[in-house]
Amino acid sequence: MSSFLEISQLHKTFPTPKGPLTVVEDFNLKIRKGEFIALIGHSGCGKSTVLSMIAGLADISEGGIILSGKEVTDAGPDRGVVFQSPCLLPWMTAFENVMLGVNQVYYTASKLERTQIAEYYLSLVGLGDAMHKRSSELSQGMKQRCGIARAFALSPKMLLLDEPFGMLDNLTKMELQDVLLDLWQRDQKTALIVTHDVDEALYLADRVVMMTDGPNATVGDILEVNFPRPRNRKQLLEDPAYYAAREHLITFLEERSHHRPHRPAQDRPPAAPAPSAGGLRKLFGSFAST
Amino acid sequence: MNSQKFDHFVRRFVDLILLPCIGLGIVLVLWSISSATWAKELPSPTKTWEASKPYVVEPFAKRGEMDQGILRFTWYSLQLVAKGYVIALLIGTPIGFFLGLSKTFTKIFDPLIQILRPVSPLAWLPLGLVLFISMGKEAGTYGALFTIAICSMWPTVLNTAVGVRAVPQDYLNVGRVLKLSRWKTLTTILLPATLPYMFTGFRLSLGISWLVIVAAEMLTGTPGVGGFLWQEYNSLIYEHIILSIIVIGVVGFILDRLMSLVESRFKTA
Structure with a gap:
């Protein structure tokens, strides 16, 4: 599988008065050409930060992003x-x-x-x-x-959508999702959408990437979404597989997003337990949105 | 005319004409009482009107260098203000942009600005006269221009700086994604986004430059409303002091209204 966008060992650290804070840690992802990826996670987990780094609007603290053979260093119309x-x-x-x-x-x-x-x-x-x-x-x-x-x-070579429909009412949202899918299919673009809407992710994406909660957020799980295209909302809602996928995503968000994925002990030291304070989460939210 | 329309008409009449007239009436009464009792030298309203009549009825007459119709004097003053004001905008706007764009620039110049800002026009004028002493006879005019410019510049400087800082990061991100050149970012994003703030500054600056002109004319003796006021004080014609004050106030008010109109056009943009 040739990857069009390759994100490897991506880190984002913000300086704070209490020392550097790692918001995104060791984020790895490969995206094929023409693929539609949805990135979901709790608000403030750092998903928008990842998107900003791909867009070149936020500095990369560590690691790298390669888009069709070229390293991303700055923003640009591609x-x-x-x-x-x-x-x-x-x-x-x-x-x-x-x-x-x-x-x-x-x-x-x-x-x-x-x-x-x-x-x-x-x-x-x-x-x-x-x-x-x-x-x-x-x-x-x-x-x-x-x-x-x-x-x-x-x-552009790639489309980056940062919760594009988050401020819209449901009807408008569905209309615009169709507009987006229509254009995407017409132009055969590679796309990455950041969202916290499970249904939106399933309707649009080929793969849904689930992010763990911040700080030290990373890829927690990836779900392949194999519904045939062009997709039809009504058919999708009648498909039992849709509910299974939905269940999978919601379970992740509710239960598993708090834990970092298991990794071999010799690979790297075990991650520090994530602080559970809600206030901290809010802090990251404000970072991620800036 | 139906009754609803009539009601509306009456309310507007009361709001815009009747109530302001009551305020005017109160002042006229206090003024008359004062001139009749404790301030014997203060001319009464009727005396003021009689002495002012030739200046108001023939507003553009020119009987001598310091004996001209009141609007003619106003016109001289407005010309001087316009020049000083334009200088203030030309210098103040770029400074405001630099302050808004560069933190280092702000750290270098902001303390200086904060110290110079509260200095009174009366303090700047002698310095202006000294600065342009080599101009000989014109020193007064240049000194006045210098004073108007330096005093009226600050609101433009500060509001422009605030406006530039308030440009949403989102707009700038659009510029970065599109890889706009610096110049293009300035003209298509920064400048339009800052315009409403700039115009607030321009309006406040205009108010100050009108405030300063009078002081400047008083001290330099150039013909204009301020110069006239000071001359008539020295000639003991106190009625004309009051006439000048009223004219200065009305003109200042009109200028402010005009600028508000321009400003509101840009606010909606």
Whole structure:
């Protein structure tokens, strides 16, 4: 299996007044080209931190990330990021927001071609009629549609989605999941989505990566999701295997996420027991979101 | 006119005209009583109006260097303010940006700014005159400009700095993901995101520069509302002091309203 994205021995340490704090420890993951991965875990466990490091927006403390043969050192448009808050520039229209990225990536293309690229993706996400509205006038769901269009329009090697639908109501969320899957299938992108929604992870992903609780969070378990594509929400809900998978994920989150996975004693010293204080968890939450 | 519309009309009339007039009336009464009792030298409202009439009725007349219509004087003052104000913005905005962007820059200059900020225009003016002493006759004008600029700059500097610091990290991350150049990040992200703060600073700065002009004109004797006020004090024509004060207040109020309009346009952006 050739891996498109390889994360090896990834560590993230934050300095605190009480000394360095390891939020993510020894995180290893290989992702195939075209694969859709969901990263789930409790809020504040460090999953967004992992995504930020892949995006190049957060420094890597130790270890490395290789994306299609090149080490990740900085942010760049080869990784399209969809942020939790859609992060559109409110003084621009939806179209201008997408064009900002398109102009950067396709700087050799003619103005007409660039306009067409932006319009194409905006209409694919269903903003064909609203693309010239100021983004501050768009609803939350429309903003996130625009965020998705912006990420895809960069024609990135990889898509990184940081809880993209966390702020949306359930109906909008389901609509946007379909928009996302549709585009993903059309463009054959490799994608990584961070979420804490078990159903979202199962509906979207080929593999669900479960993270243990922080600090010292790492990969706790990986679940293969083999439902046929294109997926149909209704069929999925009738499939007993869906409930088994759901059960697996929820059991992990409720019971096993507190324990680090077992490793051979000679490999490395046993991990320190994770502090159980809820306050600490909150602290990491604020780190992870910055 | 239906009754609801009429009610609305009455309420607006009361709010915008009747109530403010009551306030004005109270001041006029106190003023009259004062001039009739304990402040004998204070001209009464009617005397003030009579002495001011030629300046108000012919606001643009020019009878002599220091004997001109009140709006003509105001116009001189506004021109001087405009120049000093523009200098303040041109210097203050970039300083604000640097303060917002660089922690080192802030550590170097912030203490200095905090110390210079509370210094009164009356203290800056003599220094300005000394600085431009080589200009000869023009020293007064340059000194006044210097004073206006340095006193009115601070709100722009500080608000711009706050605005730059308040740009959400998310917006900057967008710039990093798209690999925007420094210049592009500045013009497409930082500047538009900071504009509302900058305009708050610009409005406060304008208020201060109008405040300073009067002091500057009083001391340098350049023609303008402030110069007129000081001259009439020396000539014992106290009515014109009151006239000048009213004009200065009204003009300041209008300037502030105008800037608020501009500011609110950018707030919604």
